[in-house]
Amino acid sequence: MRTRVRIPSVHHGFCTVCSPSAQRARRSHGPPCVRLFHYIGNPTVRRVARRHVDALAPIEDQVAMTDAAPTIYAAIPFTALVLLVALVAAVAVRSHLTGRGITPGMILWPLPFAALLGFVGVWCAMGLVMDTCSAADLVAYSVAVGGCGAITLARRRVFHRIDELAGVASHLLRAGRDAVLLVLAAALSVAALEGSWNRVGAQIPVSFILFAVGVVLAAMVALYFLGQRTGVLPCLVAFACIAFGIASHFVLRFKSAAILPSDLLAIGTAAAVSGNYTYELSRHIIFALALFALALCLLSFIHPGRPRNRRVLGANIAGNLCACGLVVAGALGLYNSVDVEEALDFTYDVWMPQFTYMQKGVIPSFLAVLQDLPIEESEGYDADEAQDIEDAYVQSFDLTAGATEARLAAEAQFNEMKPAVVAIMNESFSDLSIYEGLRAAGYTGPAFYNSLGDTLQRGALMSSVVGGGTCNTEFEFLTGNSMAFVGSGKYPYQLYDFSDVSNLAQQFDELGYKTTAIHPQLGSNWNRSNVYNQMGFDTFLTIDDFPDATWYHYGPSDRTCYDRILQMLREDPDPQFIFNVTMQNHGGYDAGTVLEEDLLGIAPEGITDPDTLSSLNTYLACIQASDRDLEYFINELRTIGRPVVLVFFGDHQPSVGPTLNEALYPGEDAFSHSWREFVSTYIIWANYDVAGNDQVSAWDELGANALGAQLLYDIGAPLSDQQKATLATRASVTSLNALGYRGADGICQALDANSFYSSTIDDLRKMQYLNFAEKVQ
Incomplete structure (x- = not known):
């Protein structure tokens, strides 16, 4: 069990070192105690803190929006493509005419280079090459890539010269050549990986570069032997590096994030909204891409030569496969036995991993996160003790909140009435009027939503994600578990089997309810098709069930979903639990994705970047549309003729939220600054008089993990022991998320803070390990 020491922060140019207790924290317990550089967003930027990271330069151009290079520049790579094709054709014809024949490699090896030239040419012709790329840059690229393709035509002559050598000399020369080329190709692949997205990659410490090259080299060597000592399969490693680097560039630009291991499991979701x-x-x-081309060129010259006879060929195949197995076994053994962070003496930033990726490199950082994917067992954990802790909280609940007249009256009413329960998790819905600068600019939030005065309760909802990661809020709401104790950088929907995990769908099913999940997008997004089935939902409606949907912004409108829900409630009088994840407000918030007349024209003081203002007002237009649709929905529910309970909440703030936070609240203490970004909102409403509740919109801040339990408590529905324990702990810890918690004294704390409520946090951690981790690991 490692002790993690956090990096000191920079505040107004001076070092702010945390207390010793704050320095010692385990990764899964919370965020870094400092913000080391301003949030990188689109189009705003963070600047790298100077005092403790002098090696890093400002990166304000990292994600800045630019104009496109002139489309006429496409002629440059296209010209190189034509010349390369002509050269290959000429060499092939000459080889045929001279009787040497045309080998497959003569045609196939130049193809990747032709594809690279054509790719850049097409992108440039479509106006998708930034104007930071000059004509001279494209000339250099075209010469380099076209030249590499041309050089591969010399392979045959080089191989022939080596084959002419006899005995040991030829074997030694091939082995030495292959070793050198693999090392160089690995180094070039790492350079392409970092160079495609990391503007300060040249300042990564040498030890981290060597580690990354070693990892890539190991992968190339394994595929080198698997491919019978040719350079073909190692090209896949080089391709993976450049693809990962380019993907990192766009993820940083659009999501202000780094690619984490669990993101690879969510690649289907990413593709769906790409x-x-x-x-x-x-x-x-x-x-x-030019570096990638050079790596391919080098790998093209790896070739084993002609085998002397079949016996030698068979022995070579067996030996190569054994060598591949040894390399793979050795690499896996090292991965499982060596802690990357300890070996390289660093700690990745759990809340801004892109900072660590930039400073230490993608491969060391990625592997460090990968090694932390298992849910960490709390120190001194014992299942029997955890059960005793939960039992004690359950008993406390049963004697207090569970025994009030209001609760008993609500229980009796629920058992008799069995109201329909509709849960709306509205994509990116939040009230950005919590930012004072927006209020000063005239924005007061979603008007109808804020005017509702007859809810059972409402308030701030503490999410564990911002700008993305919808499924994690969904996970917290449906299962009652908190991301605080799962760990940073994870998407439980992608990692675990929920068949044995208690959840709201299962609970309502046991009460005789029909359970339906709705998400007007691909069912594969966030692995929902599998997860909902494991949770026990009877029906899952996806985009295929909305062929005539009315779209707004980037998806079927909220009203489209609400009309389907109203139809279900009107056509089927049986008790129903309906969970709807909406889509219309999904990012990005590009100009032109909403009607011009819907834009509010909000311009907070201090926000001058036109792209930020455009994204902000596009987002606010989406929220205004959601507010209109919610008003329609609730008005319909008021007269629907059957009892219905509605819980409505936003999953997280949009990606523009952190940008506003940085611009409008400079110089704040790090934790309070971060806390604001994770504030969403919720209401619990009913169209009938709920026994024991005045329905005057009492305000209460909740963590997303407690919202489901609070919903069931308010309407008198049965509670599981886990839910009772969660509600009982709110006497001391009122709200919880992956960032931290708010104690009963109203003060927000990091999860690892040494406070009066630390014992309650430890109890919550142990109970969640009992109820979740033990069931999925």
Whole structure:
């Protein structure tokens, strides 16, 4: 069990070192105690803190929006493509005419280089190459890539010269050549990986670069032997590096994030919404592609030579496969036995991993996160003790909140009435009027939503994600578990089997309810098709069930979902639990994705960047549309003729939220500054008089993990022991998320803070390990 020491922060140019207790924290217990550089967003930027990271330069151009290079520049790579094709054709014809024949490699090896030239040419012709890439840059790229393709035509002559050598000399020469080329190709692949997205990659410490090259080299060597000592399969490693680097560039640009291991499991979801964004190639990507081409060129010259006879061929195949197995076994053994962070003496930033990726490199950082994926067992954990802790909280609940007249009256009413329960998790819905600068600019939040005065309760909802990661709020709401004790950088929907995990769908099913999940997008997003089935939902309606949907912004409108829900409630009088994850407000918030007349024209003082203002007002237009649709929905529910309970909440703030936070609240203490970004909102409402509740919109801040339990408590529905324990702990810890918690004294604390409530946090951690981790690991 390691002790993690946090990096000191920079505040107004001076070092702010945390207390010793704050320095010692385990990764899964909370965020870093400092913000080391301003949030990188689109189009705003963070600047790297100077005092403790002098090696890093400002990166304000990292994600800045630019104009496109002139489309006429496409002629440059296209010309190189034509010349390369002509050269290959000429060499092939000459080889045929001279009787040497045309080998497959003569045609196939130049193809990747032709594809690289054509790719950049097409992107440039579509206006998707940034104007930071000059004509000279494209000339250099075209010469380099075209030249590499041309050089591969010399392979045959080189191989022939080596084959002419006899005995041991030829074997030694091939082995030495292959070793050198693999090392160089691995180094070039790492350079392409970092160069395509990391503007300060040149300042990564040498030890981290060598580690990354070693990892890539190990992968290349394994595929080298698997491919029978040719350079073909190692090319896949080089391709993976450049692809990961380019993907990192766009994820940083659009999501202000780094690619984490669990993101790879969510690649289907990412692909489904990828059409929302514009993919422009930067100058750095162009140069990285040239490095990738050089790596391919080197690998093309790896060839085992001609076998003397079949017996030698068979022995070579067996030996190569054994060598591949040994390399893979050795690499896996090292991965499982060596802690990357301890070996390289660093700690990755759990809340801004992109900072660590920039400072230490993608491969060391990625592997460090990967090694932390298992849910960490709390120190001194014992299942029997955890059960005793939960039992004690359950008993406390049963004697207090569970025994009030209001609760008993609500229970009796629920058992008799069995109201329909509708849960709306509204994509990116939040009230940005919590930012004083927006209020000063005239924005007061969603009007109808804020005017509702007859809810059972309402308040701030503490999410564990911001700008993305919808499924984690969904996970917290449906299961009652908190991301605080799962760990940073994880998406439980992608990692675990929920068949044995208690959840709201299962609970309502046991009460005789029909259970339906609705998400007007692909069912594969966030693995929902599998997860909902494991949770026990009877029906899952996806985009295929909305062929005539009315779209707004980037998805079927909220009203489209609400009309389907109203139809279900009117056509089926049986008790129903309906969980709807909406889609219309999904990012990005590009100009032109909403009607011009819907834009509010909000311009907070201190926000001058036109792209930020455009994204902000596009987002606010989406929220205004959601507010109109919610008003329609609630008005319909008021007269629907059957009892219905509605819980409505936003999953997280939009990606523009952190940008506003940085601009409007400079110089704040780090934790309070971060806390604001994770504030969403919720209401619990009913169209009938709920026994024991005045329905005057009492305000209460909740963590998303407690919202489901609070919903069931308010309407008198049965509670599980886990839910009772969760509600009982709110006497001391009123709200909880992956960032920290708010104690009963009203003060927000980091999860690892040494406070009066630390014992309650430890109890919550142990109970969640009992109820969740033990069931999924």
